[in-house]
Amino acid sequence: MSCSRIDCGGGTIIRKVVILTAVTEHTSPWMTLWNRHLSLNVHMSGQCGDSIRFDCPDEAATDRLGTRIAKSVVEGVVVELNGQLGAGKTRLVRAICDGLGIDAAQVNSPTFVLLQFYTDGRIPVAHFDTYRLGDADEFLAIGADEFTNGSDWLCLIEWGERVAEFLPDDRLRISISATSTDARHVGITSTGGVSSALLQRIRENMTESDG
Numbered sequence: 001m002s003c004s005r006i007d008c009g010g011g012t013i014i015r016k017v018v019i020l021t022a023v024t025e026h027t028s029p030w031m032t033l034w035n036r037h038l039s040l041n042v043h044m045s046g047q048c049g050d051s052i053r054f055d056c057p058d059e060a061a062t063d064r065l066g067t068r069i070a071k072s073v074v075e076g077v078v079v080e081l082n083g084q085l086g087a088g089k090t091r092l093v094r095a096i097c098d099g100l101g102i103d104a105a106q107v108n109s110p111t112f113v114l115l116q117f118y119t120d121g122r123i124p125v126a127h128f129d130t131y132r133l134g135d136a137d138e139f140l141a142i143g144a145d146e147f148t149n150g151s152d153w154l155c156l157i158e159w160g161e162r163v164a165e166f167l168p169d170d171r172l173r174i175s176i177s178a179t180s181t182d183a184r185h186v187g188i189t190s191t192g193g194v195s196s197a198l199l200q201r202i203r204e205n206m207t208e209s210d211g
Contacts, residue, residue: 050196051189052203058182062088065186065206066095072201073100075123076151077194078168080160083176088184089158090129092176096156097125109158114142129158139163170194 056062073079073096081089090109098104100121107118109129118125126147133139147153148167160167170192177185190196 050199051187052199052206054186054188054206055179056184056186059088059091062091062184062186063095063098066092067099068205069188069202070096070099070122071205072198073123073154074198075154077198078148078155078171079157079174080164080167080171081156081158081174081176082161084178087176087178089176092174092186093127093156093158097121097127100125100154115144124153126153126155127158128155128160130162131159133162136163136165139166172198 054065056065069079069092079096081092083089090107094104094107097107097118100123102118102121102125107116107127112132114129114133116127118127128139128144130136130139144163145166148155148157157163157167160173172195173189173191175187175189179185188199188202190199
């Protein structure tokens with residue numbers, strides 16, 4: 001278990017880290033993809049539970065966090081975003097897409113169409129919003145598994161907890177909560193080897209930006 005707390009506003013970074021890693025003998029296809037993009041040698045692990053927590057005092061800080069996430073992601077990654085209505089899930093998605101070079105003006109909540117595609121950035125993005133799904137099976141009915149189990153798209157899934165049973169075991173979980181009108185508390189958790197490596201990249205990018 002590893003947990004870091006970082007102030008997005010540029011303040012002092014405080015970390016408490018205890019790492020417990022379970023490594024298997026085999027490398028997953030996702031890890032091969034990850035190594036090709038980032039030249040990282042990381043083996044698949046179990047439910048890592050590695051996490052970072054961010055306190056973003058304003059919307060600009062949330063946007064900066066999205067930019068750092070964008071610098072870290074690659075194709076084939078699934079990112080689950082959870083939080084109450086108005087917590088800022090779509091804003092963070094927009095910031096991630098902007099950081100990927102996607103026109104942020106085209107990014108909005110796909111609540112009524114369930115799925116939108118953005119292909120004008122560094123990597124293609126499939127943006128889901130499962131809020132209005134009648135049941136989790138409808139997620140499969142729109143062909144979501146073709147994207148979440150593939151290696152060509154970055155999948156950003158708002159209200160991802162509603163379809164968690166159909167998501168890959170190894171994914172990045174982002175939880176967002178409002179602490180004031182503009183301030184947000186953001187927790188990012190990994191659930192396996194690939195997402196743990198991605199989380200470490202995010203941590204390093206935040207450290208570099210604050211340094």
